[in-house]
Structures are given as structure tokens and as C-alpha cells.
Amino acid sequence: MPPTTEPLTAERILEATEEVLRRHGPAKATVVDVARALGVSHGSVYRHFRTKAALREAVTKRWLDRATGMLAAIAAQDRDPEARLRDWLAALFEAKRRKAGDDPELFATYTVLTGENVAAVIEHLTELTDQLTRVVRDGVDAGTFTVADPAVTARAVFQATGRFHDPCYAPEWEQPGADEEFTALVDLLVRGLRA
Secondary structure (H helix, E strand, C coil): CCCCCCCCCHHHHHHHHHHHHHHHHHHHCCHHHHHHHHCCCHHHHHHHCCCHHHHHHHHHHHHHHCCHHHHHHHHHCCCCHHHHHHHHHHHHHHHHHHHHHHCHHHHHHHHHHHHHCHHHHHHHHHHHHHHHHHHHHHHHHCCCCCCCCHHHHHHHHHHHCHHHCCHHHHHHCCCCCHHHHHHHHHHHHHHHHHC
8 A cells, every 4th residue: 555645544554454464464464564554654553553453453343344234234124034034144154255255365364363353253243143133033023933032043043054154164165055055054044933
């Protein structure tokens, strides 16, 4: 990223950090590299992020949050809860698959960073299961789903579909039959929610 006269913002720093991570990987990327990419001193970066760990956590959170807004929009729609559930799970799978396939080096880097930033991951997972809880609760309210506890059910659905969104399964996402297996699992889960 060439130096500019734009004011130094947290967002610009995070963008530069992502590029540095893509180039150097998580083991070799430094705050000095980020500052150099921005054409500023490393002290300027530290004014926005007090430590290297804080910078890495912020860039991890930014990466995790990219799909959250799109998924939140699906969860909030005023339409059939079953269709929303199917669309939400499919969008999550597609977002994760796209991240892994479009930029495998950066995906591998973020897999390392998420291991370092457990609090950001827990916050992300909580937000996702809260969205899913909303959909399940709407399904109960509409009489579409029959479950005792929407939050417990949402966590179970999220965990049951882990093979299609947990990064440790990324190598399987492009295997022949993955889409059919995903659809079969979602069909099974929906039948269970209706019971």
C-alpha cells in the first residue's frame, strides 16, 4: 500500500495489516512492516493499537465479521423461518468456502490468528448462534418448528453443521458431493425441527 496523505485510521491500518499478513504470513509479519506499508512510523500504528497482539486481534475480528452482517440480514428477514434457516446455513457455508478458496494463503493465516484470538472467535460464534436462535424462535412462534428451547436448538444446529463452516474442514468443501451432503444434512435438521 503506497503512502498517502489520507489520515491514518484504524481501518487503513487493518487493511495494510491484512496485506502484510498475506505477503509475510503470521509468523513473520511485524508492526514495522505494517507501518512501512503505510509510510508512517511504527509509533503511529501503536497510537491506534497499543500492542501487536491488539492489532492481530482487531484484524482477526474484522475478518470474522465480514460475513456476519450478511447473515444478520438473512436472520432478520420477515419471511418463512424454514427458508431463512436454509438460506442462512447455505450463506454461511458459501462464505466460508469462498474465503478458503479465493485466497488460501490468507485463509491459512487467519486460521492461525483465530487460534491466537479465542475471545474474538467466541464473540463471533456467539453472534452467529444468536442470529440462528432468532430464526429458530421465529419458527417456533410461527408454528413451523417444534422445539422446547430455541437457543439450545440453535447451538445444536450450528454444531451439527460444523463440517460446513469450521475451518478445519476446509479441504473437504470442494470435494465432489459436498453440496449434496450439505443439502442432505440441512434437510435432516429441518425435519427434526418440524417434529
